[in-house]
Amino acid sequence: REDCLLAGLIGQGIALSRTPLMQMQEARAQGLFTTYKKLDMDAPERRDMTLAQMVQSAEAAGFDGLNITYPYKIDVIPLLDELSENARAVGAVNTVVFQNGKRIGHNTDMWGFAESFRRGLAGAETDHAVLLGAGGAGVAVAHALADCGVKKLSIFDTDPARAEGLAKLVASNRPDAQTQAVSDLAELFAEDKPNGVVNATPMGMAKLPGMAIDETLIDESLWVADIVYFPLETQLIATARAKGCRVLPGSGMAVFQAVRAFELFTGRPADPVRMKATFDAF
Ligand code: NAD
Known part of the structure; x- marks a missing residue:
């Protein structure tokens, strides 16, 4: 009916x-x-x-x-x-x-992140973004970032094979985006600083407190997105907000x-x- x-x-x-x-x-x-x-x-x-x-x-x-x-x-x-x-x-x-x-x-996770990004971070610089976490959700977010105009996507995961695999997958599905797996965030930030960071690891969940990126790498020039939404204000979002960054919480x-x-x-x-x-x- x-x-x-x-x-x-x-x-x-x-x-x-x-x-x-x-x-x-x-x-x-x-x-x-x-x-x-x-x-x-x-x-x-x-x-x-x-x-x-x-x-x-x-x-x-x-x-x-x-x-x-x-x-x-x-x-x-x-x-x-x-x-x-x-x-x-x-x-x-x-x-x-x-x-x-x-x-x-x-798969509506992909469009869901993209739409949240387009609305919540409209006008953000998208020359280079870093994705933390290349698991199930990270795959959807990586494609969404390419769809939101991210030209270069660096992918970091504690399991390097996952980061490598996702970099290859996005490059093949979204040929306009340049992708790379990275193993050292501090080195990346020193050599080729990104415009923004997205957390798609479970770090920051109520049962897994903390952040997947060192706090000292975050400054106000970055935009920071999280997809963890329990709690709504993760440690990453709270830290970035306190430093004056534009932020996008996972609820979107x-x-x-x-x-x-x-x-x-x-x-x-x-x-x-x-x-x-x-x-x-x-
Ligand atoms: P997953 O277990 O499939 O993948 C997590 C990935 O993060 C793994 O590849 C793991 O190796 C990596 N990782 C873990 N700790 C890390 C660290 N400190 N640094 C770098 N990489 C690390 O999990 P998933 O299904 O992709 O979900 C991830 C998170 O996203 C969960 O917390 C989930 O609640 C959240 N999520 C949110 C939404 C939403 O709608 N907002 C949707 C799906 C998932």
Whole structure:
């Protein structure tokens, strides 16, 4: 039915996710009948179910779509019929739409970061940016940075093979961007200082306090973005803000990935201001 949204979030440990509330409130504000289920695969009622069975059940039950989170963003791919260009480039899916008997995978994390960046750091210098962390989220953010006009992208990860692999992947998917893996941030800043820094490591999360970059490298000439949003004000964002940098907290990416997912589920535009207000009120 046109006036309904039936969707859910598949993941593990998703009790505190704000995605369900953002999707439901937006649907209700648009006058849709809606149910959005938290499908926690750790919950006792789902412990003997596989991801494949969960996706099949949602499809058979008439769901419009699913959000997919940790640890299933890659595992879900073989279960799908088609991938969007973004999902194929990034190699990860966070949104599945059931459409005309097909399961179509999208990656809205990438657009989510890009849109947050375009709005929150409009006019920022993008000649050279440094990405910290080349894991699942880092892959989406790296492509988004290229889409936001970053000409040179330096990638740092404590696992050098990940930084190398991501530098190669972005170079092949976004040939206009120059990419390099770096192993020493102090050396990079001394020789070729970037305009901005993005944290896509888990450092700064409530359960992993700290920063992936030495505080002394941060000065007011840099813009600083984080994608960690629990807490909303990470140590990196607080440090950069105190030093006078332009900052972009991780909440923007979290809201805009949901905005795009809502649009894919319903075919209707979402209101980002309203969804951000729901996120903030959580
Ligand atoms: P992941 O484990 O796949 O990748 C993390 C990467 O960071 C790994 O490659 C690891 O080697 C690297 N790393 C860890 N500590 C480091 C350090 N000190 N210096 C350099 N590299 C380091 O994790 P992920 O799925 O990519 O998620 C990363 C973070 O992003 C999580 O905290 C998650 O909450 C957040 N996230 C936010 C959003 C959002 O919408 N804002 C979306 C997805 C993920």
